[in-house]
Amino acid sequence: MDLIFEQLNPRGCKTYLIASARTGEAWLVDPVLDYIEEYMDVLESCKLKLAFAIDTHTHADHISGSPKLTDITGCAYLMHDTAQPKQVTDKVGDGTQLYLDGELVHVMHTPGHTGDSLCLVMPDKILTGDTLFLDEGGAGRDDLPGGDAAVHWESLQRLRELHDNVVVYPGHDYRNRRPSTMREQKLRNPFFNTGSQTDYIRFVDELKLGPADWMKEVLKANVHCTRERGGLHIPADASACESLGATAACASFAEPAEVTAHELRQRLDAKDSLVLLDVRESSELASELGHLGEIRHIPVGAIVQRLLELKPYAEQEIIVICKMGGRSRSAAKILLSEGFPHVKVLTGGMLAWNNAGLPVRRSTSSILSPPSSSTPVST
Numbered sequence: 001m002d003l004i005f006e007q008l009n010p011r012g013c014k015t016y017l018i019a020s021a022r023t024g025e026a027w028l029v030d031p032v033l034d035y036i037e038e039y040m041d042v043l044e045s046c047k048l049k050l051a052f053a054i055d056t057h058t059h060a061d062h063i064s065g066s067p068k069l070t071d072i073t074g075c076a077y078l079m080h081d082t083a084q085p086k087q088v089t090d091k092v093g094d095g096t097q098l099y100l101d102g103e104l105v106h107v108m109h110t111p112g113h114t115g116d117s118l119c120l121v122m123p124d125k126i127l128t129g130d131t132l133f134l135d136e137g138g139a140g141r142d143d144l145p146g147g148d149a150a151v152h153w154e155s156l157q158r159l160r161e162l163h164d165n166v167v168v169y170p171g172h173d174y175r176n177r178r179p180s181t182m183r184e185q186k187l188r189n190p191f192f193n194t195g196s197q198t199d200y201i202r203f204v205d206e207l208k209l210g211p212a213d214w215m216k217e218v219l220k221a222n223v224h225c226t227r228e229r230g231g232l233h234i235p236a237d238a239s240a241c242e243s244l245g246a247t248a249a250c251a252s253f254a255e256p257a258e259v260t261a262h263e264l265r266q267r268l269d270a271k272d273s274l275v276l277l278d279v280r281e282s283s284e285l286a287s288e289l290g291h292l293g294e295i296r297h298i299p300v301g302a303i304v305q306r307l308l309e310l311k312p313y314a315e316q317e318i319i320v321i322c323k324m325g326g327r328s329r330s331a332a333k334i335l336l337s338e339g340f341p342h343v344k345v346l347t348g349g350m351l352a353w354n355n356a357g358l359p360v361r362r363s364t365s366s367i368l369s370p371p372s373s374s375t376p377v378s379t
Contacts, residue, residue: 003018003019003020003021003100003101003103004017004018004019004020004021004026004046004048005017005018005125007169008028008035008038008039008042009032009035012172012173012174013030013032013061013062013171013172014030014169014170014171014172014173015028015029015030015031015032015035015039015065016028016029016030016127016169017029017039017042018100018105019046019048019100020100020101020103021046022101023101024047024048024049025048025049025051025100025101026043026046026048026049026050026051027050027051027052027053027054027100028050028052028053028054028065028066028069029054029055029056029120029127030054030055030056030059030064030127030129030171031053031064031065031066031069032062032063032064032065033062033063033064033065033068033227033228033229034062034063034065034229035065036065036068036069036072039065039069040072043073049073050069050073050075051075051076052075052076052077052078052090053065053066053069053070053075053076053077053078054066054078054079054120055077055078055079055083055085056117056118056119056120056127056128056129056130056131056171057079057080057083057113057114057116057117057118057129057130057171058079058083058084058085058114058116058146058219058222058223059218059219059222060114060144060212060215060216060218060219060222060241061172061215061218061234061241062218062234063218063221063222063226063228063229063232063234064085064222064225066085066225067085067087067225067226067227068227070087070089071227076089076090077089077090078090078091078092079091079092079116079118080092080093080107080109080116080117080118081093081116082111082115082116083116084116084223085222085223085224085225086223086224086225087225092107092118093107093109094107094108094109094118095107095108098120103122103123104122104123105120105121105122106120106121106122107119107120107121108120108121108158110128110129110131110155110158110159111148111151111152111155112131112139112140112142112147112148112149112151112152112153112154112155112156113129113130113131113139113140113141113142113144113147113152113241114130114140114144114146114147115146115148116146117129117130117131117140117155119131119132119159121162121166124165124166124167125166125167125168125169125179126159126162126166126167126168126169126182127169127171128159128168128169128170128171129170129171130170130171130172130241131152131155131156131159132156132159132168132170132185132189132191133170133171133172133173133189133242134168134170134173134177134178134179134180134185134189135175135177135180135185135188135189135326135329136188136189136190136326136327136329136330136333137170137172137173137174137175137177137189137242138189138190138191138242138243138326138330139152139156139189139191139242139243140152140171140241140242140243141204141212141241141242141243142204142243143204143212144212144215144216144219145216145219149200149201149204149205150197150200150201152200152204153194153197153200153201154197156191156192156200159182160182160186160192162182163182164181164182164183164186165181165182165183166181166182167179167180167181167182168180168181168182168185171241172241172242174242187324187325187326188324188325188326188329189326190300190322190324190326190327190330191243192326193323193324193326194281195284195287199281199283199284202281202283203281203301204243206281206299206301206302214232214233214234214235215241217232217233218232218234255329255333256320256329256332256333256336256343256344256345257343257344257345258344258345258346258347259319259344259345259346259347260346260347260348260352261346261347261348261352261353261355261356261358262356262358264319264346264353265356265358268292272317273316273317274316274317274318274319275296275313275316275317275318275319276292276293276294276295276296276319276321277295277296277297277298277310277318277319277320277321277331278291278292278295278296278297278321278322279297279298279299279300279303279320279321279322279327279328279330279331280297280299280300280321280322280323280327280350281299282297282299284323285297285362285364285367286362286363286364287362289323289350289351289353289354289360290350290354290360290361290362291321291350291360291361291362291367292321292353292360292361293361294367295321295367296309296310296367297367298310298331300322300327300328300330300331303331303334303335304334307338310335310340313340314339314340314341315341315342316342317342317343317344318332318335318340318342318343318344319344319345319346320332320335320343320344320345320346321345321346321349321350322346322349322350323349323350323351324348324349324350324351324352325345325346325347325348325349325352328345328346328349329345332344332345
């Protein structure tokens with residue numbers, strides 16, 4: 001049976017309407033307090049009755065609209081068993097099966113960003129909340145109260161097992177990305193490509209996401225089910241919940257150009273003046289995939305803090321490299337927005353380079369040190 005499915009919000013926080021035109025039953029997933037009037041207008045114009053307001057987790061970047069919706073409509077308020085918001089009426093566990101006009105919606109507990117995070121899995125789509133975002137948006141940060149990078153890695157492995165054609169609808173997006181399949185996210189999302197659980201923990205730790213005191217206050221407000229924003233400071237449309245967005249709010253909307261492995265090899269053989277910037281974690285450089293010769297190395301999470309090291313290369317062509325391309329696109333967008341005009345990414349990253357049978361190094365002795373202001377920058 002076809003259901004009404006629509007994303008309602010104009011900005012980065014996403015609210016999804018799921019409804020049956022036949023019965024008039026409606027659910028709102030991750031409603032935002034600021035848009036309550038708009039939601040009510042949609043429900044009225046479509047002749048829908050709100051049955052559930054659902055929060056995929058306790059939010060840290062906006063005030064949930066669920067408590068107020070229960071006041072206005074009498075709907076149930078649904079969250080995971082472990083959720084702390086005081087006025088949740090219906091708590092569900094991993095594997096709970098919900099039905100909307102006969103359509104199965106499967107609850108998957110996916111802790112990590114928060115302990116109460118859940119995803120809603122439908123036959124052709126998944127609402128991932130902050131467990132997984134799109135492309136270089138990565139996933140929700142794990143350094144807030146209740147966050148746990150090791151557990152988040154386990155949750156991502158569960159998502160990896162879903163059918164490749166399931167379409168991902170995230171709880172946030174600030175770059176006008178289009179929902180895409182799980183197959184595409186496995187290829188493009190850096191949080192799916194960090195390696196082992198230990199590698200993932202190190203990857204998240206090295207992002208060094210910065211202060212989040214205001215987010216902790218928003219968490220408290222949502223636990224208490226506030227109906228008013230009050231004096232809370234909430235930056236407008238900040239990509240604060242994105243692990244990579246938290247460090248890359250300056251990222252360009254432009255898509256960087258790409259260079260294939262064979263094209264890059266030809267240019268290196270021709271001694272073109274290129275700067276090779278590898279943005280993987282240190283442990284990856286000596287791994288099975290290895291690295292290219294004479295690279296500069298700055299992990300993607302440190303790019304913003306270490307831009308000064310790259311300023312001598314501002315007018316040169318910079319080729320950004322990672323494992324599969326997701327992290328390199330994130331880093332390239334930051335550089336483009338910061339005035340580096342000649343930035344490209346290696347298509348498919350070191351995996352594509354290795355698949356092409358091209359040579360690699362695994363010794364760190366060929367990693368170049370950052371230049372001083374008087375150091376030549378040609379490679």
